[in-house]
Structure formats: structure tokens, C-alpha cells
Amino acid sequence: MKVLVTDEISKNGLLPILDDPRITVDFKVGLPKEELHQVIGDYQAIITRSMTQVDEALLEHATNLKMIARAGVGIDNVDVDAASSRGIIVVNAPYGNVNSAAEHTMAILLSYCRNVTLANASLKSGQWQRAPFTGHELKEKTIGVIGLGKVGGRVALRCRAFEANVITYDPYISEKRAEDFGVKLVSLEDVIRFSDIITVHTPLNDETRDLITAEHFEGMQDGVFIVNCARGGIINEEAMLAALESGKCGGAAFDVWSQEPPKSDTLKKLIAHPKMLVTPHLGANTYEAQKNVAVDVSKEIVNYVDGRPISNAVNVPRFDPDLMEQMKPYMKLVSIIGDFISQLAPPNPNKITFTYNGKLARFDCAPLSVCGLAALLNHVTDQEINMVNAGMVAREMGVAVEEVRSTETDSFSNLITLTLEGPQGKRTIAGTLFEGIPKIVKMRNFDIDFKPEEHMLVMTYADVPGALGKIGTILGNAEVNIGSMSLGRTEKAGKAIVVFSIDSPVEEETIEQLKAAIGADFIRPVHIKQ
Missing domain, CATH: 3.30.1330.90 (D-3-phosphoglycerate dehydrogenase; domain 3)
Known part of the structure; x- marks a missing residue:
């Protein structure tokens, strides 16, 4: 199998495929679109992160592609429908970077609450000031977690460790799961209304795009703090900027943007706002996470080569x-x-x-x-x-x-x-x-009992004395060795079905002899891939 790597991926994490003699791996990072279109037809699998667009135009040239492996959680850059229509498996690594993303959420949340970035810049400039950087504790704050999935659940547990009161909105989990995390499941309206801090942890799709809008900001507490380490666009960025400028929102920390790199005027203003703490999509950027996601997608490619079930296929x-x-x-x-x-x-x-x-x-x-x-x-x-x-x-x-x-x-x-x-x-x-x-x-309607083997012969006939003997003789003369036999019948001297496991395929001529010898009304060889 030939695999193309188009983005920067941890080579240590790719060892499962690099060490497999059946798999050839080519690294062609940062190829222009035209060149990628020219070479993709030679490969059965492609491994990407977020920079390569695996779209309809690329897939039209990917005539041999069997698998698209996204070394990360999100699949925004993959046209899953176009891949599915071609029978191409799309896999991601939904667990490899969840801890990294959860920790980064806590890092920017705590950094903002304690004015770490501002105090750091002040001290490095030669000033010694303390009063301007008085911060806030998380203890006894109400933190609203929107999305209690793999990352959101970890964030909720960490917030509880800081003795915060955690409420959550997630329409796809049960109250029991929320209780397992020690948090209260509420409506989105209640998260908006009661939270001192709101952090989002959902995928970006038609249901979650602009999940938080200007109308929601109006219903929030004055001075609310917003965190987005999930996907850009879940929180409407124009509404976010307006809430900061009006003072309704006390501050925000964003790691993700609806456009990456950000180019629009709205995003530039949002990033430059003094009440914003920003990072350039670093949620998954730890050495551990990069290795983990590479390991996860590499193992899926090996599973495909071995014919084993795929654990993290998004379109299966x-x-x-x-x-x-x-x-x-x-x-x-x-x-x-x-x-x-x-x-x-x-x-x-x-x-x-x-x-x-x-x-x-x-x-x-x-x-x-x-x-x-x-x-x-x-x-x-x-x-x-x-x-x-x-x-x-x-x-x-x-x-x-x-x-x-x-x-x-x-x-x-x-x-x-x-x-x-x-x-x-x-x-x-x-x-x-x-x-x-x-x-x-x-x-x-026959009860029978046999273990399927690579080569088998199935026949139905009238259950009369001597039939099995004739079958054995004909197969023996054809040098077809019988491994085992299973017989089923509805009644004595009635219809019978017999299944033979045999060591080699049966020629058509032998099948015709069997049919004539026992008057079989059905006879068919079966081959099962082992």
C-alpha cells in the first residue's frame, strides 16, 4: 500500500506504517494544489492535518484512494460525502489530542483570570506593578460547559477540581452521564443566563455554527468570560466583538477562528482587542498529542491492510x-x-x-x-x-x-x-x-452445524441410502480431499442438505458428475476469503 503524507506529522507516531514492509510512505508536505492533483492517483491512502483540502477536485484525481486519514479530531478540510460516494474510508483521531485540548482550555482560562500575559509583558518591560493585575479565582464561580464530549468532559472535571460549580448543555447526553462528571445538565438558555464563564466544546456543523449569537450575549451576565478552544464559528465572531466593545463581556480567550489564518477585518479587530487572549490554534499542539494522533491514524491504515475493523472511521x-x-x-x-x-x-x-x-x-x-x-x-x-x-x-x-x-x-x-x-x-x-x-x-429450514472453511461444497438432494458414498467416491476420484461434513435434513428419507469442507476447489466437470449421480436439485461450490 502506498501512503502519501501531505502535512507535518510526527514521524515517531507514524512508526506503525513506517515499520511495515507492506506499506510505502512518501512525505510531500506543502505541495501546490496542481502538483498534488498530479500525484494523488498513485496512492491508496493520504494522511493530512488541517492544511490539505481533500475536496471533490482532489478526489476526482484520486483514482486509487482507499482511505483518508486526518491526524486530528476535526474533519472540516475533508469532503466526507464526496469520499463516501467513492467508497473511500475517512478516519480521524478523536482521542489522541483530547487531553491536550482540555489542558489548553484550562491554560488560557487561568491565564486570563490571573492576567498572566499582561503581567508577563509588564515585568519584561522593566515595570514592577501588581495592583493592575489583580485577578479572579475559579472557586465558586459558575462555569457553563457547552458540549460534554471527550474534551468538554475533561474540562468539566478540571473545573470541578478548582471547586467551581459546573453546569452543562449537551442535547446528546443523558442526565446519568452528566452526573458521572459531577455536573448538572441544563438548557442552553440556563447556561447563558447563569454562567460566570462559558466554554464551548462542540464540533462545527450546521447545528452548531453560530450557536452563540448577539441575542445570547444579551441574556448573559454582565462581565461574562467566554472561552473557545473548539472550532471557529461556533461563537459568532461579530457578536463576540460587539459584546467586548460594549463591555457586556468582561473578556474572552480564543484558540480557534472561522478563518485560519485570520484575514477579515472582524477577526483582526477581535484578535487585537485588549480584552482578548488569543493563540493560533494550539489546542492540539503538544508533542504528546501530535504523536498520539499520528499513531492512531497509522494503526487504522494497518487495520485496513490486515482486513481488520476500522475503529475511528467517520463515515462508517x-x-x-x-x-x-x-x-x-x-x-x-x-x-x-x-x-x-x-x-x-x-x-x-x-x-x-x-x-x-x-x-x-x-x-x-x-x-x-x-x-x-x-x-x-x-x-x-x-x-x-x-x-x-x-x-x-x-x-x-x-x-x-x-x-x-x-x-x-x-x-x-x-x-x-x-x-x-x-x-x-x-x-x-x-x-x-x-x-x-x-x-x-x-x-x-435445515438445522446444520459447521465451521466455514476456505473451500466448501453445498448440495441438496433426496435423502436415500448410498448417496453419501457416491459423493465421496466421485470427489475421491477427482482428488478432492474432504476435511469435514455436516448433514441436515427435515425428516427421514426426506430432503437433505450436506456441506463439505474440502481442501481444494471442485472442477465444473466433477460438479456435473455429482449432480447426475445423486440427482442433486442444488449443488454449488463456495469460497470464503480467510
């Missing part, structure tokens, strides 16, 4: 990180089921249903469904299908995809069933894990 449904290790075996199981049934079922399904029974059904199973769908569709279209574009391709094909979950189950603690419905009827396959090993336990 994924489990909570705490569940990922637990769910990986089920992702393998559902991929095998999808791969298996796609080689047996009639073409042109109208509907695909994923059913989850048992303890598994307590969790969001969307990542499993997408994983199984990708494995299934890879056999029915020439387009390369993965978890990024599987749902999109299914919709374009007019295939309905449904998910059913139930904690009730008869024989297994967990069971995944995949059903295909189409013009030629319905096909069903079900599997489970036995001591961590994928097993197929049902096909159509």
Missing part, C-alpha cells in the same frame, strides 16, 4: 470504543454469513433482513448489518463495496435493508440470521459464535 457505522473488541468476532461472523449466502442465493434480491437474537440485540447492531451487507454485495456488483458505500449501493440497486432485534432466543445465547427475499423466493442462513469460532447453524 461503528460501535462505542468500549464495545469494539467484544464485537469484532461478530463482525467476522456476519461477514462470513453475507459472503456465504451471496454465493448460494438467487440473484436480484428485493429485500435483505438482518435479525439479531439474544444478548447481542441489546446493542446498536448497525455496524454489523453494514459489514454483512458489504460482504454480500461484493458478489453481486462489479463496484468495490465496503462499509462506507454498502448502504448507498443497496439503495441504488433498489434493495430494501431491514434490521430486526430481539433479546429472545431458543438455542443460542446470540444468533445472527440473514434473510434474502427475491423473485425466486426466500433464502435464510444463520450463524453464531462457539467459543469465539464462527459457526453456521441453519440454512433454509
Whole structure:
């Protein structure tokens, strides 16, 4: 795999890919747009920070690109929709710099409260003044944290350590999670109304852009202090400047800007304002954070090369990180089921249903469904299908995809069933894990039990004496060795299904001999990627 690095990235953090002989890494930092467009077609992965714009124009030239890795949390510089339509995985590093960002929030908050920058400049100029730099304590202040995510949660905990009263607004968390941080979950209006200090920690999107406007500033306490170490544009910068100039806001500390580097008159005035403490987007700029985010995206590229699940893909449904290790075996199981049934079922399904029974059904199973769908569709279209574009391709094909979950189950603690419905009827396959090993336990209406292997042979026929002997003889004459066999039948002397694991593929001529010898009404070789 060839990987292109286009921004300054910690080389120590890139060791997982630099040390992998399967991966070639080229460093071409600061390439002009035209040159980048010329070379990008040679690469399967690109690693960026915030300077490279991975937009539609670039992706049109990226004919071999499989992964875009953003070494940081934000993905503002990546056109995720354009990447998804091409089946390109977009990953970021959502945890590598969270501690750095939280600490920088506290650094500029405390620096402002204690007039550190002003006092430092005064003393260095030869003056000895103390009274002008009298500051404020955080103790017993009410601090409003907007967004109690990875960074906001850490900021809330640190503020509580200073004995501040912390309230939070976040429409996507439960009261229980707020209680876990020791903070009170309130409305945005209450954060605006009661806070002495407000700090924002949300992503920038259509919902959060201009989250704090002039109207909100009017409802704040006089002398309120504002902190933004998240993303420029969450706080309307014209409204921020007006609040500082009117005296409504006592001060602010910003690390991020809606335009970076800042060029507009509004931003220049805001940065120059005496009540502003400013830094040039340093939230993630620690040696530890830069190494961590590089390590995180490097590991994702190695996961892709190894065919393992991607943990931090922003355009792929994924489990909570705490569940990922637990769910990986089920992702393998559902991929095998999808791969298996796609080689047996009639073409042109109208509907695909994923059913989850048992303890598994307590969790969001969307990542499993997408994983199984990708494995299934890879056999029915020439387009390369993965978890990024599987749902999109299914919709374009007019295939309905449904998910059913139930904690009730008869024989297994967990069971995944995949059903295909189409013009030629319905096909069903079900599997489970036995001591961590994928097993197929049902096909159509036959109970069966086998471990999927690389080469298999599936057939259905009338269950009559001598049929298995004839099968064994024909395969033996063709020098096809049988590893194992699993037989299922509905009743004595009725219909039977048999699945053989075999050491090598079966030639078409041998299949025709088997069909004639036992009167098989269905016979199909299956190949499962190992």
C-alpha cells in the first residue's frame, strides 16, 4: 500500500506504517494544489492535518484512494460525502489530542483570570506593578460547559477540581452521564443566563455554527468570560466583538477562528482587542498529542491492510470504543454469513433482513448489518463495496435493508440470521459464535452445524441410502480431499442438505458428475476469503 503524507506529522507516531514492509510512505508536505492533483492517483491512502483540502477536485484525481486519514479530531478540510460516494474510508483521531485540548482550555482560562500575559509583558518591560493585575479565582464561580464530549468532559472535571460549580448543555447526553462528571445538565438558555464563564466544546456543523449569537450575549451576565478552544464559528465572531466593545463581556480567550489564518477585518479587530487572549490554534499542539494522533491514524491504515475493523472511521457505522473488541468476532461472523449466502442465493434480491437474537440485540447492531451487507454485495456488483458505500449501493440497486432485534432466543445465547427475499423466493442462513469460532447453524429450514472453511461444497438432494458414498467416491476420484461434513435434513428419507469442507476447489466437470449421480436439485461450490 502506498501512503502519501501531505502535512507535518510526527514521524515517531507514524512508526506503525513506517515499520511495515507492506506499506510505502512518501512525505510531500506543502505541495501546490496542481502538483498534488498530479500525484494523488498513485496512492491508496493520504494522511493530512488541517492544511490539505481533500475536496471533490482532489478526489476526482484520486483514482486509487482507499482511505483518508486526518491526524486530528476535526474533519472540516475533508469532503466526507464526496469520499463516501467513492467508497473511500475517512478516519480521524478523536482521542489522541483530547487531553491536550482540555489542558489548553484550562491554560488560557487561568491565564486570563490571573492576567498572566499582561503581567508577563509588564515585568519584561522593566515595570514592577501588581495592583493592575489583580485577578479572579475559579472557586465558586459558575462555569457553563457547552458540549460534554471527550474534551468538554475533561474540562468539566478540571473545573470541578478548582471547586467551581459546573453546569452543562449537551442535547446528546443523558442526565446519568452528566452526573458521572459531577455536573448538572441544563438548557442552553440556563447556561447563558447563569454562567460566570462559558466554554464551548462542540464540533462545527450546521447545528452548531453560530450557536452563540448577539441575542445570547444579551441574556448573559454582565462581565461574562467566554472561552473557545473548539472550532471557529461556533461563537459568532461579530457578536463576540460587539459584546467586548460594549463591555457586556468582561473578556474572552480564543484558540480557534472561522478563518485560519485570520484575514477579515472582524477577526483582526477581535484578535487585537485588549480584552482578548488569543493563540493560533494550539489546542492540539503538544508533542504528546501530535504523536498520539499520528499513531492512531497509522494503526487504522494497518487495520485496513490486515482486513481488520476500522475503529475511528467517520463515515462508517461503528460501535462505542468500549464495545469494539467484544464485537469484532461478530463482525467476522456476519461477514462470513453475507459472503456465504451471496454465493448460494438467487440473484436480484428485493429485500435483505438482518435479525439479531439474544444478548447481542441489546446493542446498536448497525455496524454489523453494514459489514454483512458489504460482504454480500461484493458478489453481486462489479463496484468495490465496503462499509462506507454498502448502504448507498443497496439503495441504488433498489434493495430494501431491514434490521430486526430481539433479546429472545431458543438455542443460542446470540444468533445472527440473514434473510434474502427475491423473485425466486426466500433464502435464510444463520450463524453464531462457539467459543469465539464462527459457526453456521441453519440454512433454509435445515438445522446444520459447521465451521466455514476456505473451500466448501453445498448440495441438496433426496435423502436415500448410498448417496453419501457416491459423493465421496466421485470427489475421491477427482482428488478432492474432504476435511469435514455436516448433514441436515427435515425428516427421514426426506430432503437433505450436506456441506463439505474440502481442501481444494471442485472442477465444473466433477460438479456435473455429482449432480447426475445423486440427482442433486442444488449443488454449488463456495469460497470464503480467510
